[in-house]
Amino acid sequence: MTVRAILEAKGRYIYSVEPDERLSAAIRTLAERRVGAVLVMRGARLDGILSERDIVKVLADRGADALDGPVHAVMTREVVTCAQGDTVGEIMEVMTSQKFRHLPVLENERVVGLISIGDIVKWRLNEYEHEQQALHDYIKSA
Known part of the structure; x- marks a missing residue:
């Protein structure tokens, strides 16, 4: 299965903030949207990603003044991305080995979606449920 299939099922909407936005406003966006990361974009260009981990780290280092x-x-500048043609297995490997929970999806250097570990687990x-149902139906018809 591919990233494209997941995006088609879940939608391609992404939440983003501007790089010069205050951290406190970005945190409010995370809380209101109930997401663990937002893309940091300047227009259509991906500048970075801001995750809950980035926020926890800066608060531990600098305290509330960082807000x-x-x-x-605060953002992560070197963003690892994936493409729509990548398989679920490939992105699971990247997320596991590099300890990422979110991967922006790029197509021709344009952001077309965001995949989270939650999206992969749900998929x-x-x-698994479809496989179990197919097996159950097969056994029942035999």
Whole structure:
């Protein structure tokens, strides 16, 4: 199965913030949208990603004063991405080995979606349920 199939099932909408936005405003976006990461974008260009881990780290290092600073001071700048043609197995390997929970999906250097580990778990559980139902139907018809 591919990233494209997951995006088609879940949708391609992404949440993003501007690099100069205050960290406190970005945190509010995470809380309101109930997501663990937002893309940091300047127009259509991906500048970075801001995750809950980035926020916890800066708060531990600098305290509450960091909340008044800009997102670009906290975000992860070197973003690992995937493509729509990548398989679920490939992105699971990347997420596991590099300890990422979110991967932006790029196509021709344009952001077309965001895949989370939750999306993958949901997809795999759905696949498993379909396999179990098919096996059950097969046994029942035999």
